[in-house]
Amino acid sequence: MIDKIKALLQEVENMKAANAEELEALRIKYLSKKGEISALMNDFRNVAADQKREVGKFLNELKEATQNKINELKEGFDNVQTGNDDIDLTRTSYPIELGTRHPLSIVKKEICDIFGRLGFSIAEGPEIEDDWHVFSSLNFAEDHPARDMQDTFFIQHNPDVLLRTHTSSVQTRVMETQEPPIRIICPGRVYRNEAISYRAHCFFHQVEALYVDKNVSFADLKQALLFFAKEMFGPETKIRLRPSYFPFTEPSAEMDISCNLCGGKGCAFCKHTGWVEILGCGMVDPNVLENCGIDSKVYTGYALGMGIERITNLKYQVKDLRMFSENDVRFLKQFESAN
Numbered sequence: 362m363i364d365k366i367k368a369l370l371q372e373v374e375n376m377k378a379a380n381a382e383e384l385e386a387l388r389i390k391y392l393s394k395k396g397e398i399s400a401l402m403n404d405f406r407n408v409a410a411d412q413k414r415e416v417g418k419f420l421n422e423l424k425e426a427t428q429n430k431i432n433e434l435k436e437g438f439d440n441v442q443t444g445n446d447d448i449d450l451t452r453t454s455y456p457i458e459l460g461t462r463h464p465l466s467i468v469k470k471e472i473c474d475i476f477g478r479l480g481f482s483i484a485e486g487p488e489i490e491d492d493w494h495v496f497s498s499l500n501f502a503e504d505h506p507a508r509d510m511q512d513t514f515f516i517q518h519n520p521d522v523l524l525r526t527h528t529s530s531v532q533t534r535v536m537e538t539q540e541p542p543i544r545i546i547c548p549g550r551v552y553r554n555e556a557i558s559y560r561a562h563c564f565f566h567q568v569e570a571l572y573v574d575k576n577v578s579f580a581d582l583k584q585a586l587l588f589f590a591k592e593m594f595g596p597e598t599k600i601r602l603r604p605s606y607f608p609f610t611e612p613s614a615e616m617d618i619s620c621n622l623c624g625g626k627g628c629a630f631c632k633h634t635g636w637v638e639i640l641g642c643g644m645v646d647p648n649v650l651e652n653c654g655i656d657s658k659v660y661t662g663y664a665l666g667m668g669i670e671r672i673t674n675l676k677y678q679v680k681d682l683r684m685f686s687e688n689d690v691r692f693l694k695q696f697e698s699a700n
């Protein structure tokens with residue numbers, strides 16, 4: 362009988378189970394009432410009295426070893442199952458933070474949508490440009506200060522490769538390749554060599570509009586401006602035009618709108634004038650049309666351009682320009698409702 366117990370002990374030592382069912386089968390085989398160990402317990406009665414002590418010791422050892430081995434295997438399965446328990450399909454999911462649209466993107470879209478309603482379509486161009494598209498085609502004189510290294514980022518000191526200082530270069534690209542009527546709006550990032558402060562940055566964003574056709578007049582420009590101002594800042598908004606100078610338009614003007622904070626009464630924001638400047642505009646200089654291969658005796662056009670940061674500032678009173686590029690979530694989240 363001792364030999365049989367030893368054989369069983371050996372069997373139990375090498376016992377393996379691939380899954381919980383196999384383990385249960387083993388438990389039944391050895392430990393159930395009809396199992397091998399119970400059978401041995403029954404036979405124990407027939408063991409000679411002088412051997413009972415020794416056989417009993419082996420039998421207990423076998424019983425204990427079997428129980429331990431089965432527990433050990435069971436624990437192995439339990440651990441695997443605990444691993445699976447990490448995925449609790451009934452648990453509420455983690456909240457997913459939705460991003461917000463950047464305030465500049467919100468305002469850019471609004472500007473483009475307003476001009477879209479006037480029939481303008483979006484045109485885009487490269488940010489790395491050449492002298493012709495940024496300056497020469499647009500009537501900038503050879504000695505114009507904008508061509509200076511102080512104001513423009515040149516690439517590898519090559520005076521013909523530079524970062525565009527305005528989106529007017531897109532207008533040139535479109536006029537060179539398309540026949541009038543041209544009615545485009547050009548949003549984009551521009552670069553100027555300026556020290557970064559709360560009111561200046563080395564890059565910012567512009568939107569320019571260009572309309573070239575037969576018989577386009579200053580009155581058309583003024584109507585487009587009035588429409589834009591009312592759509593953007595509300596139906597009560599008034600506009601005024603002041604004569605100005607730009608190389609690429611003649612005549613040129615700057616447009617003010619009645620201060621949207623005080624309604625024109627005068628406040629600190631509008632320096633108590635009741636007006637705030639928002640954009641530059643004018644009739645496209647005939648030289649610019651000719652430079653782009655458009656007959657200035659047949660066609661006329663108007664152009665206007667504005668800084669998106671400036672308009673965003675007016676709409677949302679962002680006092681520090683640098684906040685637009687800092688990606689501070691606390692700042693950006695404030696525009697959630699404007700999305």
Ligand SMILES: [Zn+2]
Nearest residue numbers: 620623628631
């Ligand atoms: Zn004001």
